[in-house]
Amino acid sequence: MLFSISWRNVWRNKLRSAVIIIAIALGICAGVFSSAFYKGMADQRIDKAIKTEISHIQVHRPKFRQANDISQFIPEADELAARIGEIPEVSGVSSRIIIFSMASSAETASGVKISGVMPGEESKVTNLHTKLIEGNYFEEERRNPIIVGWKLAEKLNVKMGSKIVLTLQDIDNNIVAGAFRIIGIFNTANGIYDESNVFVKHEDLRRLMELPDHSAHELAILVEDNELIRETQEKIQTLTGNLEVLSWTELSPEMNYLNEAMDLFMYIFIIIILFALLFGIINTMLMVVLERIKEIGMLMAIGMNRLRVFMMIVLESIFLSLTGGVIGVLMGGGISIYFETNRIDLSMWGEVYQDLGYDPYVYTSLEFSLLVNVTILVIITGIIASLYPAYKALKNDPADALRIE
Amino acid sequence: MSVIEIKNLYKIYDGSEVEVRAVNGINLNIEEGEFTAIVGPSGSGKTTFLNLVGGLDKPTDGKVFVDGIDVWSLKSRKLIDFRLHNIGFVFQSYNLIPVLTAKENVEFIMQLQGWSRKDRIKRTGDLLKAVGLADRMDSRPAKLSGGQQQRVAVARALASKPKFVLADEPTANLDSKSTENLLDIMEKLNQEEKITFIFSTHDARVIKKARRVITIEDGRILKDETK
Structure with a gap:
């Protein structure tokens, strides 16, 4: 029933929840799409280097x-x-x-x-x-x-x-x-x-x-x-x-670094987005807790222990974040999948990209693991965002809370 | 047999200028199956007294024994557990969980106690039937009248099979018909199931129904009458 209460609590103030859910969804959507975009760019650069320049393996004296x-x-x-x-x-x-x-x-x-x-x-x-x-x-x-x-x-x-x-x-x-x-x-x-x-x-x-x-x-x-x-x-x-037999990662280590750096960059970018969203979620959850001081006091009075109260707040924060996160992942994933087969035309800046070795027509590259990891990061953000509001809730004295009119 | 034994109970608030003795040396025994009203004017210490007995507010001095257990010797976690298993609460402003239906509100406390689903469903049905809300089981509090909400609160208070029910001005927000109805239900449960009820009130209709009336003023017992 704790899950049910927390889930229904998310929708008690629909407008407020919707605002933060939309913010999370847009942030995650942008994060997922950007990651797929840059990964696509890097993959194309590597693919081009392999197919046009390096090949997979080379043999030399x-x-x-x-x-x-x-x-x-x-x-x-x-x-x-x-x-x-x-x-x-x-x-x-x-x-x-x-x-x-x-x-x-x-x-x-x-x-x-x-x-x-x-x-x-x-x-x-x-x-x-x-x-x-x-x-x-x-x-x-x-x-x-x-x-x-x-x-x-x-x-x-x-x-x-x-x-x-x-x-x-x-x-x-x-x-x-x-x-x-x-x-x-x-x-x-x-x-x-x-x-x-x-x-x-x-x-x-x-x-x-x-x-x-x-x-x-x-x-x-x-x-x-x-x-x-x-x-x-x-x-x-x-x-x-x-003879020396080298693979493309050894022949062109910078390409391999590009691949690894792009992965790291993607996660740093998403973590920055989530970090910014974290404060929005904390703010919402604090409002939730402060609004429900009396209700939380009543729950503690009738015998709901601190762990359950804590879990109730944490679950509510996770549901709030996860709803936005899942919408964002679906939106970002959907857009990225569309652009896997429909190129993004950057030919307006083509010369700059070509000078850097990148194709001005970018196809996104979406990895399923990215979606899973982003969802996990959203859950972690939800948990972190709930800690201070949950602490405030637990500091509540039931007798004092019940006196609130 | 005494369900509740209260010995030299004090609750003193140290204000910056004046010391307020909300409960000032109360000694009292409540027997099993009593239907007791704590009466007194506003600020006489009724709610504070109920909070001390219910393990919500810590006394400055004195002891509260429930079935021989010194309530205030229990550690915080045990005290919450003690409240869950021994005390039913009915509040003036109902305080139901707004996102749960009437049925779920009653079931919730049994779930906290770890009852099986089958037993929960049966007892919830029985209790809501007893308070006359069998047909409103799936309504959320916002869809119920004040009287109906308070009846759900009574059902919830009884759900855990407590040793006694503490009701803080349960009829204060109800109209006369709802008050009458609620009192009849509480009286019936008291007589048929021997549930001990202690309620604070200054409502004459409640006082009339009570079989024991304890009058408190300035934190002391002024009168203790059994009808």
Whole structure:
């Protein structure tokens, strides 16, 4: 009956309860939606980094990544790639030649990362071929084709069909240069990436750098499912012996931190909202207790012990908070689910987002655990908010309370 | 046999200028099955006296024994429990729980005592029938008249099977018809179920029904008459 009394007490002053319930609902709704929004943004950033840039797992010679030393190549990379490709969890393997160099047009020059890729294999690992805004993905049988980002093209003042010269170091430390013709321009919606990456054919770059046949600096691997990355990494390590096999969290720890930081940020944000709401709930519960001093005195007089009086106030506060919390979670959850499949258009500020590597079209990402945790936090807030009012109620002397007219 | 024994009971309020002796050395025995009225003018100490007997207000001095137990020797938690199991309260302004129906108000106290649901339902039905409210069981207090609310309060006071019922001016807010009705019910319960009733009042109709009338003035017993 204690539950029943507390629940019905919530609705004794409908207007007052409604005001605080709406405040809680709106606060929680905003918290849940914001969390889903930022989580979606972070997930998209990570997903894009994996699918466009990093892939799930990469294999290198141990010293290659320290200084991008081009002499640290994997000699029989093609054969190794074929063996890795036989692992059931692997959905694609691409062998890449990597070098940081200079790309020059007739007007200017810019530092770039050149990736020599096998187009057929690369398209199984990254989605660059879907990001072309002009031209094609190495479909033309031309000598020295190159694909560049739109931002680099803008910087070098080049367009489709223009020639650019890549100046680089070969395996014997000689400076060599090659003229490449632009056959495609991509836009990954990551400004920094689009300004600093170019793609050429594996054999063109290998020939220019005079690397041995079948060699590569990097094997990029895509796995069927995120959950299988650790297991697949171990299998690849067994195959590759002394080579360095790293997952995306190790290759790009900042992405992993982004993921963790976003989770933490979401909860801090929600706790700040709940902290602000806490005072509203305390205020309401104090009014409730002060209004019912006589009634609480009567209950204690007829034999309701202090624990039950305490529980009655706590339950009322929990019901009040939880009603608002559940409405807020449902509203926030509903809005977030809608925007999981309907993008939020931030293209008005697109350049700013792209420069930071974020997509200007955001899809929210809602985790069920967030809803559960928010509901638990709301209950905790309700309990905390009830403590002082409940203490005031317990300080009540039944005889004094019953004298109140 | 005495249900209540009161020995040298004092309640003194130390004001900044004057000392108020609300109860000033009362000695009294109340026997089982009594129908006793405590009468006296306003400010004579009737309510304070009932509060001391009911374990709500701590006496400055003296002792209150209920069935041989020194009420004020009990610790706070035991005292609440003692009230729950031994004393029924009827208040001047009814003091029902507004969010509960008549039935739930009566049942509530039995639930605090840990009665089974089946027993609670049966006794609630019997009591509300006894006070003539069998047809208003599911009404909330706001939907009942003052007289009906006070009858629910009487049913609630009796629900716990107390040793005695303390009623503080139970008819003060009732019209004459409701007063008559309530008194008849209380008298019937007293005679048929031997429930001890002690009520403070200055209502002549109540005094007329009482079989023992104790007059208090300035915190002392002025007269103690048994009819």
